[in-house]
Amino acid sequence: LAEQGVNIARLHATVASTNEWADITDVNEKEIDGIFRFIKAAKDNGIYVTISPYYGHHATPARWGLDGYTGERPWGAIFIDTKMQNAYRMWTRQLYTRVNPYTGLAVKDDPTVAIIQVHNEDSMFFWTMQRLPDPQKKTLSTHFARWLRDKYGSLEKAKQAWDGQGHDDDDFNLNQVGLLTTGHMTRDWTGGTAKRLRDQVQFTAEYQRRFSATMGDHLRKTLGCKQMLNATNWRTADDLRLKEIERWTYAALDLDAENEYYGSDYQHVGENDGYRIDPGHHMVNESVLHKPLELTVNFKQHVGHPFIVTETSWKNPNRYQSEGPFLNGAYQSLNGTDIVYWFDWDVPTWQLDPRATWWWVDGKHPHRKWTCSIPMLMGMFPANALAFRKGYIATGDVVVHEARPLDDLWDRKRPIIEDHEIYGVSRETEELKSTRREDGRVSRAAFLVGRVEYELGGPRNPKRTRVADFGKYLEPDKHLVRSSTSELTWNYEKGWCTVDAPKAQGVTGFLKVAGGRFALTDVSIESQNDYATVNVVAMDDQPLKASRKVLVQVGTVARLQGWKAEPTTFEFRKQQIKGDRIVDTGSPPWRVADTRVTLSIRNAHLSKATLLDVSGYAVANLETKRDGDRLIVPLPADTMYLMLN
DSSP, X not given: OTTXXXXXXXXXXXXXXXXXXXXXXXXOHHHHHHHHHHHHHHHHTTOEEEEEXXXXXXXXOGGGOOTTTBXXXXXXXXXXXXXXXXHHHHHHHXXXXXXXXXXXXXXXXXXXXXXXXXXXXXXXTSGGGGGOOHHHHHHHHHHHHHHHHHHHSSHHHHHHHTTTOOOTTOBGGGTBOOOOOHHHHTSOOOHHHHHHHHHHHHHHHHHHHHHHHHHHHIIIIISOOOSEEEOOOOOOSOHXXXXXXXXXXXXXXXXXXEEOOBOOGGGEESTTTTTEEOTTOEEOOOOGGGOGGGOXXXXXXXXXXXXXXXXXXXXXXXXXXXXXXXXXXXXXXXXXXXXXXXXXXXXXXXXXXXXXXXXXXXXXXXXXSSOOOSXXXXXXXXXXXXXXXXXXXXXXXXXXXXXXXXXXXXXTOOOSSOOOOOOSSOOOGGGGGSSBOTTSSBOGGGGGTSEEEEEEOSOOOGGGOEEOOOGGGEETTTTEEEOTTSSEEEETTTTEEEEEOSSEEEEEEOTTTTTSEEEOSSEEEEEOOSSEEEEEEESSSSOTTTOSOEEEEEEOOEXXXXXXXXXXXXXXXXXXXXEEEEEEOOXXXXXXXXXXXXXXXXXXXXXXXXXXOTTSOEEEEEOOEEETTEEEXXXXXXXXXXXXX
């Protein structure tokens, strides 16, 4: 990982023992030992660690004694059930306060571990709350009743404030107040229902935020963890109305986070498509370069809270993957996203065989869906990681700053700009042609121009919200969006994007159809590749025109040998989708499309070109030629990495 440019890794774990014979306080000793061993290896290689110790994606053992959850996934339990919360305290005590036998330090004291996440992917504002078991609903309704008494003085006065709006589950004598569904939170209401829902939304937000704060106190004050803390990384049932409420609950701790992948649901469809790719499945190869609003770092930044993307990838089996690290690295630099974690690794180095060889489907092995340690994802890390970590690509101007009083959140009012995931087949490129949308809100083109940020709380004052006139960075007649730094240019019609910064230059996309030649400030790239990604990055922190050590990195497309797909049309959610049917998932080795690139760089110091292998070691010295102050290098067909010095 260190060789590929990685300097932080997230351990997505569940340290609780979830075996059917386990007690609720039992831990998985093998998992904890694995975490301890990984921390030692990471420490030895200069890699920070983030730990996410619990994910409720498991069947609940009967011995846990969680009311209503036996055999089911315990969504919501961590927020509500005191037995679950006490167990969490026990699990994390075992993980964070034991001395790691491989390092001699407890995790809580180890600076290798930079960030601790409370838990993974659960929220009181997500659809899973509609399946909350009745015993947990009753507990939550009792907490709601207490909250209402504090606000109104009595439950009867609360009902009066709701214009008499009742609920079938109301029983004030038993201190029970019925809860409206998550679905209610996704729709507009009037009258008493709107007033009742407003109180429930505020109560739920304060309840979830208090949970985050309480667990933060447990980690930091009780256990003594010195790391930065994040609550979780999920989304809501309606991000337009609810996401900033969710983020407000995270703000009880240090960091904001979200998981975001590129690849809409229709891009891979078939039985078991959540975790594997089978012969017979349907797929669509789509580049985000034609769908820039779906870039996985298009996030609003909460002022005062660093933002991390705790899971991302260009979902397999999408053919157009080499763009992912290039675009994420460039635009997280632009918008201030602090960390992006790619999902996932389950092998120490390259995933030479990404198939699930223990399964057979029609005489073929399925392809694993989530691996990113493959040529066109992990292979594209080094140059982009270097450019990001060294700050080679400038942070943009703040183009949107929205100040939102909490009352707007409780009323679920829409923000002036949102960053929720886009569903469906629409590219929504019309929005990129103007600074305003049809409904008057701010165009999400702002994410491609500069920083978009918000603050929550404080008095209502329209002057606290500021939107720059970023129209000068939009060129709708050319289908271009430029960054406020002038370093990034995105053509969403032809599908290409360039980085043109003093120390990092390059291009990704459909190069041949775009003319095949990209003249940047110091670098010119000529390519006959239909699709490719080319990075040119200084290794010595000098401008490219003066650097004495330059890394060239090229990605094209990769498939396993024998991979076969045939064009077809398939139905997805009552829509007819043009795509492919997978005939054969192939077998090793990887087959990588040839590099067809000639590079020239304006630099008087460079004279030598060395081809490197996929681990970065020298393979051969190449012939070069000069044209005045420019070094010209025709890249060999097998170029992934090349060093100029």
